[in-house]
Amino acid sequence: MEERIRTVLASFEGKRNDLIPMLQAVQDELGHLSDTAMKEIASYVGMPESKVYGVATFYSQFYFEPRGEHEIKVCLGTACHVTGGLQIVDAMERELGVKCGGTTCDQKFSLERVNCVGACAIAPVVMVDDDVYGRLEAKTVKEVLEKHAP
Numbered sequence: 001m002e003e004r005i006r007t008v009l010a011s012f013e014g015k016r017n018d019l020i021p022m023l024q025a026v027q028d029e030l031g032h033l034s035d036t037a038m039k040e041i042a043s044y045v046g047m048p049e050s051k052v053y054g055v056a057t058f059y060s061q062f063y064f065e066p067r068g069e070h071e072i073k074v075c076l077g078t079a080c081h082v083t084g085g086l087q088i089v090d091a092m093e094r095e096l097g098v099k100c101g102g103t104t105c106d107q108k109f110s111l112e113r114v115n116c117v118g119a120c121a122i123a124p125v126v127m128v129d130d131d132v133y134g135r136l137e138a139k140t141v142k143e144v145l146e147k148h149a150p
């Protein structure tokens with residue numbers, strides 16, 4: 001794994017200004033930022049690991065645990081919130097057996113809440129990877145999941 005990380009980092013000069021792009025590039029390669037990756041990045045930019053964690057944890061785009069095969073984003077922007085987004089979250093959490101921010105034991109799905117995904121006209125909205133599902137009801141959540149993990 002260190003080799004893959006070093007290969008990604010080699011495309012950067014090791015400047016602290018490049019920290020965010022480095023974190024993104026390593027996460028793109030590995031799917032998440034492992035402890036090893038964080039150590040390698042800290043060493044490459046010459047910063048304490050705690051500071052690199054401090055920066056990375058500030059942004060919700062970074063993950064420190066492996067993610068599921070499919071990424072589920074339940075929208076809780078205003079339009080989705082007022083049209084039943086919270087019931088969709090509850091149904092997803094119940095169906096998957098994980099809370100938002102978590103990944104199922106079989107590594108099939110990761111679940112998270114997001115703000116507006118730009119499809120308010122069909123609220124409430126859920127995205128599974130690049131597929132958008134609108135006007136969802138709690139009772140149709142299972143069908144959506146089955147399309148992605150039959």
Ligand code: FES
Nearest residue numbers: 075077080116119
């Ligand atoms: S608020 Fe959910 S798509 Fe806009």
